Every structure is written in structure tokens, then in C-alpha cells.
Amino acid sequence: KKKVGENTDWAYYGNDLGNMRYSALDQINDKSIKDLSVAWQKDLEPKEAYECTPIVVGGTMYVTTPLGPKYVYALNAKTGEELWKVDLGVPQDYAKYACCGLVNRAPSYGNGKVFVGRLDGKLTALDAKTGKEVWTVTVIDYKSGAVITSPPLVVGNKVVTGHGGGEYGTGSRISAYDSETGKELWLSYTVPQDDKNVTDTWKGESFKTGGSAPWLVGSYDKETNTIFWGTSNPSPWNATLRGDDPGKNGEITHKNLYSSSTLALDAETGKIKWHYQKTPFDAWDYDGVNEKLLATIKINGVDTKVVMEADRNGFFYVNNRADGKLISADPYVKTTWAKSVDIATGMPVEDPMFRTTTKVKELTDKERVWPSFVGGKNWEATSFNPNTGLVYIPANNLGMTFKISDATYDRGNFYLGAGWTMIGEEGKPGEFIAWDPVNRKKAWSVNLKYPMPGGSVTTKGNLVFFGDLTGMFYAYNAMTGDKVWEYKTESGVVAAPMTYQIDGVQYVAVIEGRMNVMAGFIGGELGEEILKATPAGGKVNVFALKTGK
Numbered sequence: 062k063k064k065v066g067e068n069t070d071w072a073y074y075g076n077d078l079g080n081m082r083y084s085a086l087d088q089i090n091d092k093s094i095k096d097l098s099v100a101w102q103k104d105l106e107p108k109e110a111y112e113c114t115p116i117v118v119g120g121t122m123y124v125t126t127p128l129g130p131k132y133v134y135a136l137n138a139k140t141g142e143e144l145w146k147v148d149l150g151v152p153q154d155y156a157k158y159a160c161c162g163l164v165n166r167a168p169s170y171g172n173g174k175v176f177v178g179r180l181d182g183k184l185t186a187l188d189a190k191t192g193k194e195v196w197t198v199t200v201i202d203y204k205s206g207a208v209i210t211s212p213p214l215v216v217g218n219k220v221v222t223g224h225g226g227g228e229y230g231t232g233s234r235i236s237a238y239d240s241e242t243g244k245e246l247w248l249s250y251t252v253p254q255d256d257k258n259v260t261d262t263w264k265g266e267s268f269k270t271g272g273s274a275p276w277l278v279g280s281y282d283k284e285t286n287t288i289f290w291g292t293s294n295p296s297p298w299n300a301t302l303r304g305d306d307p308g309k310n311g312e313i314t315h316k317n318l319y320s321s322s323t324l325a326l327d328a329e330t331g332k333i334k335w336h337y338q339k340t341p342f343d344a345w346d347y348d349g350v351n352e353k354l355l356a357t358i359k360i361n362g363v364d365t366k367v368v369m370e371a372d373r374n375g376f377f378y379v380n381n382r383a384d385g386k387l388i389s390a391d392p393y394v395k396t397t398w399a400k401s402v403d404i405a406t407g408m409p410v411e412d413p414m415f416r417t418t419t420k421v422k423e424l425t426d427k428e429r430v431w432p433s434f435v436g437g438k439n440w441e442a443t444s445f446n447p448n449t450g451l452v453y454i455p456a457n458n459l460g461m462t463f464k465i466s467d468a469t470y471d472r473g474n475f476y477l478g479a480g481w482t483m484i485g486e487e488g489k490p491g492e493f494i495a496w497d498p499v500n501r502k503k504a505w506s507v508n509l510k511y512p513m514p515g516g517s518v519t520t521k522g523n524l525v526f527f528g529d530l531t532g533m534f535y536a537y538n539a540m541t542g543d544k545v546w547e548y549k550t551e552s553g554v555v556a557a558p559m560t561y562q563i564d565g566v567q568y569v570a571v572i573e574g575r576m577n578v579m580a581g582f583i584g585g586e587l588g589e590e591i592l593k594a595t596p597a598g599g600k601v602n603v604f605a606l607k608t609g610k
């Protein structure tokens with residue numbers, strides 16, 4: 062147990078570099094939680110949609126806002142007092158190039174600096190003490206339709222970042238910079254343009270505008286010095302423009318490598334060591350970007366180092382971390398596009414009824430695809446608690462119709478060739494699922510009124526915290542799924558909470574602020590209802606036990 066005076070940071074988006082979002086703090090636990098109340102709050106500017114997990118290093122909390130980010134804040138993590146606030150001066154025409162949200166998911170920290178990815182495709186290093194800019198580099202030209210919305214991964218002296226652009230046909234890359242100077246150290250393309258084994262998996266020249274953007278967070282395994290990153294959907298959404306129709310027995314001619322894949326890269330060189338493609342020749346906008354959870358779990362009774370992921374395509378994947386070999390893949394939500402995944406080949410067993418082709422241009426209500434492209438899970442963070450053995454998934458139960466149309470690549474503009482409608486499953490468009498990755502089944506779950514539940518954090522105190530778009534912030538007993546605490550914010554909660562300790566006091570923090578652009582993508586009555594239900598917001602909420610001990 063932590064003693065009074067001991068401090069515990071939360072220095073990265075997922076806490077550890079394996080994105081487990083697990084904290085060994087337990088002062089706030091399933092018994093003491095009844096005394097949890099507001100310790101301090103801080104209003105942020107601008108009021109908008111917030112996806113940021115604050116980080117805390119050495120008693121200071123760092124926060125990024127949306128719209129650029131417009132501001133980066135440094136706050137006293139014990140009191141909320143503002144230490145500095147920096148306007149990054151991001152040009153305001155980025156909105157044209159951000160498909161899904163003018164958001165930022167977190168800053169990162171390393172070697173006395175705070176690193177921030179920007180909607181104008183740049184990466185900035187600030188002095189953590191003063192907020193003064195140390196360096197800024199251009200990662201990618203945002204006018205090609207690229208953005209950076211997620212925090213970089215800091216590995217030793219390297220700051221490694223991906224970027225978005227999967228809806229614009231950008232040429233996508235993961236790149237590493239020297240943390241002191243910003244000098245580029247390596248650059249790795251997610252669709253390696255000079256590798257015939259890759260380009261041959263695309264029809265004609267379509268590999269040149271194939272998207273496959275690594276827009277969410279990376280993970281890092283120190284033992285093997287390996288970085289893990291996921292790639293988005295291939296561009297455009299209309300699959301017939303990048304490959305031939307599947308054959309009679311469902312054989313896929315054009316897999317569109319390495320879209321919708323998990324990539325393992327050598328952290329020293331950026332060289333791709335292995336890949337595992339979850340949705341070959343994607344026809345549903347199933348980005349494969351969701352965070353890679355690096356954990357050790359029992360497989361056939363043996364402790365095994367794995368990569369786990371609740372993928373957008375509705376399957377929960379467990380892969381061997383060393384070689385990417387598939388261990389298991391099971392649907393964690395209703396999944397119609399594929400019946401199962403063949404473990405030996407790693408390939409999904411598709412139901413051909415749910416794929417658009419050159420002959421089938423439209424999937425109607427009858428052939429509605431589950432999950433929708435919002436995903437069984439989108440970017441909202443999962444967490445893994447080694448004590449309960451459960452993965453906590455903020456999940457969606459949405460199905461979609463899908464119609465394809467022609468599309469021509471036009472730099473900096475949407476490149477989709479698709480239209481859709483969405484509905485939510487009766488009574489539970491959103492669901493918070495506790496998933497048992499060893500026994501490959503749901504342990505418990507909570508039905509939610511709206512999709513896009515907030516990200517989660519889980520603790521040694523047998524708790525899991527998450528929020529939702531009704532504005533509630535909850536704590537559940539991590540083992541049993543009983544609700545043990547709740548708090549009502551003034552906006553919606555989609556950002557993931559985190560926890561830290563200063564001078565012997567444990568704190569839990571979450572930023573409130575609605576979701577906007579994705580509500581538009583969901584559309585229809587449900588989309589409108591979500592927008593109405595959650596006003597623009599922006600506030601850091603920090604909680605501690607009333608007793609303070």
C-alpha cells in the first residue's frame with residue numbers, strides 16, 4: 062500500500078506504454094469509494110468536444126484542448142491552479158481536413174518536455190516547466206487531408222507519431238523524431254510503396270492513395286524493443302475501386318495490405334517486423350487502429366505475452382506478441398459481416414451477403430451490417446485489470462445500411478464513395494462490456510442509452526471508472542459489475558479518466574466535453590438526440606476521498 066508522502070504519476074495516455082490503463086493505487090477502492098467527492102475542478106477553453114486524458118508528471122497535470130489543440134495547459138495536480146497556458150497558434154483552416162473530430166486525445170511527456178500532435182500535421186515539443194516551445198516539426202502536410210489527433214509514443218530519445226487521413230487517401234506513415242532536437246530518425250510507410258508484395262495486393266495504382274492511417278495511439282514493448290500500431294481503413298470506402306470482387310468461395314484477391322492491420326515495428330529502425338490484418342479488403346470502414354493492449358495472460362494454462370484488441374470490426378483479437386500469430390478472435394458485439402475467424406489462417410469467414418461488390422451496390426435494411434463503421438468499439442480506451450483478468454470495453458451496438466458509388470481521388474477532399482444509415486440496438490446502442498480474454502466471453506456488461514461510451518481506467522482498488530454521453534461519470538466494481546458510485550457532469554463524457562497520487566492522496570480525474578462530429582456520422586434520430594443531450598463542455602473534474610487519506 063502507498064504510504065503518505067508517496068507520489069505516483071500517470072505519464073502516458075494509457076499509463077504504461079502497453080496501454081493497459083491499470084493503476085496499482087488502491088486508496089480509492091470498492092469500500093472507500095462512498096467517500097469519493099470533488100477535490101477540484103478547472104474550466105477549460107474552448108468549450109467543445111473533449112477526448113483528452115490528462116497526464117500527471119511530478120505534481121503537474123498537462124491537458125490538451127480541442128481545436129488545434131487551441132491550448133495546452135499545465136495545472137498544479139493537487140489544487141488545479143494554472144501554472145501556464147500556451148496558445149499553439151495552429152492555423153484555423155485545419156477543420157476542412159479533420160474527418161471526425163477537431164480533437165486531441167492527450168499530450169505525452171519525456172525528458173522534461175511535453176509533446177503535442179496537432180491538427181495541422183505538426184508535432185510540437187514544449188518545455189514542461191515553462192510551456193516555451195522547444196521545437197516543432199511537420200510530420201505530414203495537412204492539406205493532403207491529414208491530421209494528428211492522438212499523443213505520440215515516447216521511447217527513450219525517440220518521439221514516435223502516426224497521423225490521420227484514412228478518409229482522404231493520404232500516403233500514411235509512422236515516424237520517429239529525436240526528443241531533444243526534433244530531427245527525424247526514421248520513417249515507415251504503412252503501405253510500403255516499394256514492396257511489390259504489398260502493392261500487388263491493391264488493384265492498379267490504388268495503393269498510392271490507399272489511406273491505412275495510423276491515427277490512434279501506439280504501444281511499446283521494452284523487452285523486444287518493439288512498437289505496435291494499428292492502421293485505418295483502406296481508402297476509398299468503396300472496395301471495388303481497390304480490388305476485384307471476392308471469388309466464388311469468398312477468396313480475396315486484393316487484401317489491400319497493410320490496411321486495417323496491426324503492425325509490429327522495430328523501435329530502432331521503424332522496420333515492420335510482422336503484420337496481422339484483421340479486415341482483409343475492408344468494405345465497411347473497419348479501421349484497425351484501436352489501441353493494442355500489451356498484457357500477459359494464460360493461454361492453455363501457460364503465461365503468454367500477447368497483444369489484445371477490441372477491433373472496430375466487432376471481434377476481440379488475441380495475438381502472440383512475438384510473431385503476430387492469431388491465438389483467438391471472438392465477437393464481443395453482434396457481428397454479421399463475418400461468422401468467425403479461422404485461427405489457422407487468421408482470415409475472417411465472411412458472410413458474402415454483407416459485402417458490397419461490383420454487382421451488389423447496396424446493402425439495405427435486410428442485409429444491415431453489424432457492427433456499423435462506428436465500430437464495436439471506436440477510439441475510446443479499453444483497460445485491463447490483471448487482478449480480475451478482465452478487459453473493459455466501451456462498446457457500441459449499431460448496425461448500418463451501406464451503398465457504394467463512384468469516387469475520384471482529389472487531394473485534400475473526402476475520398477469515400479459510400480453512403481449509409483445507422484440504427485442502434487433496442488435498449489442498448491451503447492454497452493460497457495467486461496470481457497474475459499482467457500475464457501473468451503463476456504463476464505458482465507451495462508446497457509447504455511447512447512453509443513460511444515467513454516474510455517475507462519481500472520485499479521487495484523477493484524474499480525473501473527468510465528463516463529457516458531448523458532454526462533454521467535461512474536465507478537463499477539471491476540469484478541462483479543455492480544455500480545458503486547456516480548457523479549453528474551454538465552456535458553458528456555467520452556474522454557478516458559486516469560488516476561494519480563500526490564503526498565499520499567489518490568486522485569481520479571476525467572475531462573468532460575461532448576462528442577459532436579461522430580453524432581453527425583451516426584445521423585438520424587439517434588445522432589440528433591445525442592447532440593441535443595450533450596452541450597459543448599470543457600472541464601477537468603478531479604476527485605479524492607473526503608477524508609483525504
Ligand SMILES: O=C(O)c1cc(C(=O)O)c2c(n1)C(=O)C(=O)c1cc(C(=O)O)[nH]c1-2
Nearest residue numbers: 161162164210225226227228274276293579
Ligand atoms: O481514418 C482516419 O484517419 C481517421 C481519423 C480519426 C481521427 O483522427 O480522429 C477518426 C477516424 N478515422 C474514424 O474513422 C473515426 O471513426 C473517428 C472517430 C473520431 C472521434 O474523434 O470521435 N475520430 C475518428
